[in-house]
Amino acid sequence: MPPKKKVEEQKILLGRPGNNLKAGIVGLANVGKSTFFQAITRCPLGNPANYPFATIDPEEARVIVPSPRFDELCKIYKPASEVPAHLTVYDIAGLTKGASAGEGLGNAFLSHIRAVDSIYQVVRCFDDAEIIHIEGDVNPARDLEIINTELSLKDIEFCEKALEAAEKIAKRGGQSLEVKQKKEEAKFIERLIELLKSGQRVANQTWTPKEVEIINSLYLLTAKPTIYLINLSERDYIRKKNKHLLKIKEWVDAHSPGDLIIPFSVCLEEKLSHMTEEESAEELKNLGTVSALPKIVTTMRKKLDLISFFTAGADEVREWTIRDGTKAPQAAGVIHNDLMNTFILAQVMKYADVIEYKDEAAVKAAGKLQQKGKDYVVEDGDVIYFRAGAGKN
Incomplete structure (x- = not known):
């Protein structure tokens, strides 16, 4: 039998859960x-x-x-x-x-x-x-x-x-x-x-x-x-x-x-x-x-274990606040609950890549645009487009 995977004990932070601290x-x-x-x-x-x-x-x-x-x-x-x-x-x-x-x-x-x-x-x-x-x-x-x-x-x-x-x-x-x-x-x-x-x-x-x-x-x-x-x-x-x-x-x-x-x-x-x-x-x-x-x-x-991700486009650039360790669907939920409930995937660009290539198409052409699912833990500085059901993104 294959060895059992070691289950890491989830770190629980002191204090109230949530992002609006x-x-x-x-x-x-x-x-x-x-x-x-x-x-x-x-x-x-x-x-x-x-x-x-x-x-x-x-x-x-x-x-x-x-x-x-x-x-x-x-x-x-x-x-x-x-x-x-x-x-x-x-x-x-x-x-x-x-x-x-x-x-x-x-x-x-x-x-x-x-x-x-x-x-x-x-x-x-x-x-x-x-x-x-x-x-x-x-x-x-x-x-x-x-x-x-x-x-x-x-x-x-x-x-x-x-x-x-x-x-x-x-x-x-x-x-x-x-x-x-x-x-x-x-x-x-x-x-x-x-x-x-x-x-x-x-x-x-x-x-x-x-x-x-x-x-x-x-x-x-x-x-x-x-x-x-x-x-x-x-x-x-x-x-x-x-x-x-x-x-x-x-x-x-x-x-x-x-x-x-x-x-x-x-x-x-x-x-x-x-x-x-x-x-x-x-x-x-x-x-x-x-x-x-x-x-x-x-x-x-x-101190509060808060990090940022960004949504960016010609209409709006916004910096969102989440707790470190937040997964993609929950990060989408900070924008709107519907995005969390109907989450399909997250299209992720690293901040450094956006600064280097200056354009989403160029980031994609360089193979730097990542498709991430429900288990992806959002990293500080990620620039994200969320794809969700019912045409919401």
Whole structure:
């Protein structure tokens, strides 16, 4: 008999499945969250103010994803319509010490964090006597600890409720599959609680697919991918120096290992957001620096395992967002459900081939146009035409 094929265990990602994922801006009050939101979205939403709880209900806006590949395809096809990819961003009100116990507007704020898929945590590293700090002084390591403690305490509360429910079924006894599963689940949740009490985040650990399924059912706050945005003064950002940076790195290495720290300046980005593209380019050239916003957006997409494919023609060039590992029919479904349900095949051109040959006919003549079926896993940068039943394509 031929040897059995090894079945690879499917990787299950932490968090909500899907392609329309949302990033939330989180931090203590008065650290620059709402101003950052306005700068990155270039819209007047949000409520920057010099007092705590200026933002209560979260604001939402879409941020265009910087994409040199999209720009190049538009140059080649010169389409009537250009539709770039976007990332949805939420401005969430500032947390405060005691939020997990309902202090301030804590419970509402924490529920808003629970509704997003990833976190931009803004950390204040600038001194400004006119902008009060809710804790009295600028101390980023302490602020990071406050946020982590509040999120962890709330996660412990979620876990304890889930543990109680699992143990209730496990105590019935017997050998049923449900009882066995709940006993295993209870043991795992106890491990999670111990981890959270130690100050570690769930997102920064290695889990089995079965464990990920349990974590995803709990909607834990510390299971969300996080990028730490270090808000510097314009002067410190340009000279790439700040007295707090080393302590921030030490804290992240200890409590959130592997997560990225991106220094930026809300003050500078807010100023640039009111300029034209040409004016901002000239300003950055004069200052000898670059905007951090493109890196902030593209890095979060990678954190969320998001990639792009393109549809391109004379009518429209569009960049579509999918999770890495998505198969062709599901990618077609991002465009329209009918395309997924009646999928026949995908005609795939690699981005590099489109750039080289500049024309679909030339790509085809070179033998580079690929016909792919239902099992094809879409790769980042694919330019695709979907063929489907009932004349849809």
